[in-house]
Amino acid sequence: MATKAKKFVFGLKADRQLDGDKMNSDFVKKVVAEGGNGAAIAACMQCGTCSGGCTNIDQMDMSPRTLILMTQRGEWEKVLKSNALWMCSSCYICTSRCPRGVRPSDVIEAVKAIAIREGIENNSTRFNQIFVELVQKRGILFEPELMQKYGGLQAMIDQAELGIKLTLKGKMSPFPAKIKDPKTFSEALEKAEQK
């Protein structure tokens, strides 16, 4: 998506970081194209407010603030390897508190999608992919199938007790629901994913 580069963003030179290093604009552009907000990434002043509010920062090897800095610098390897991507629960605290209009949660979401496309694999990527695949299949998620595909037989056994309780309360149907025309739906989404 070619947007005209702004020279200044919130008084900062758009292609420079605070410490004067040049930004890796290719990398920033890639993240923007996926759905993160470009001007906002450049506007980060490294104040750490996002990190300060993050519910899950003590589980992360790289804070949301550092992740934004590494994104600016184009340190792709570090960003990709970081577990912060998968510890982030998309709770939007960082985005709600950032004084510069940066949207760390959206940046992380975009980087997640790029990471998956570049072949990063772990429990989270596997779960997210199975989830999307199953929604694509019928338009409506069938949770037992999600558990079975993700965790196999062991997950089914672990969840059996809860499953029985839910069934007895009429809160779990043994049959999956679907939309009227799942075929067209899933073909359209598959095509979009492969673009």
Added chain:
Amino acid sequence: MKYSYYPGCSLHTTAKEFDISTQVVMEELGIELEELKDWSCCGGSVAAGVSHDVGMAMAARNVALAQKQDLDLLASCSGCYNKSARALKALKEPTEKDRIMAIMSEMGIDVSDYNIRIRNVVDVLVNDIDISSRIKRPLTGLKVACYYGCLLTRPADITGWDSPVFPTSMDRLSEICGAEVVDFRSKTKCCGGPILVSQQDVAFDLTKKLLDEAKSLGADCIVLACPLCDTNLELRQPDIEKKYNVSYNLPILYITEIIGLALGMKPGKLGMNKHIVSPKPVLAKLGL
């Protein structure tokens, strides 16, 4: 007032009491709901983290269907509400609009103006209706901890009807119902919903902190508006108790159930017999 009602995946399954209580409370208050025809899953919190466009298109489809029905879309689930609202915003964004519309037209869905609004049930109950004159059975003596989590009020440019960092809408509704609201500091902390399956230990840890605080404040129950939060706080409560060797037995109720009770409705009519953690202690306190 009439809305297209989007139940999403969980209100027809694990959050049936939210579905039932939403419908009966709205009906009692004179609001008509017409189920969104042929709705699909909004993609939740994970779809856009696999592909932004796929996530947006999943949610946008429901917005387009509501537009076809020519009704504002009402969702009870915070997730469905948030993702639909986000999709509506994206459909108006020049950089995103065409990409999403292209995927939708592949699905055979073509609607060009999006002049509807996306509403959450809490927003409607607190901002559009005055329920105070309808209270028949005040919930006197009941101590509640209102839990907002993330997607109900964040981020503000998508939601905007309550504070993203210090929301008060459910506290106000509970007070109008006659309940005593405790000062729940963790009310907007994340319960770890989207990472419950893939990072279970981490999610359990986050949820435990919430249960601990609510319990230490002497709350009789936690009140919320999100089925995913409920999965963590209620459905997995026994697992958390086992893992940490603690005992909570803390009822988790939907805001619509609390309101229904205050409107004088019977617990059974509100679907309250469907809880996994029994709400009996709450009902006993109210003499029901």
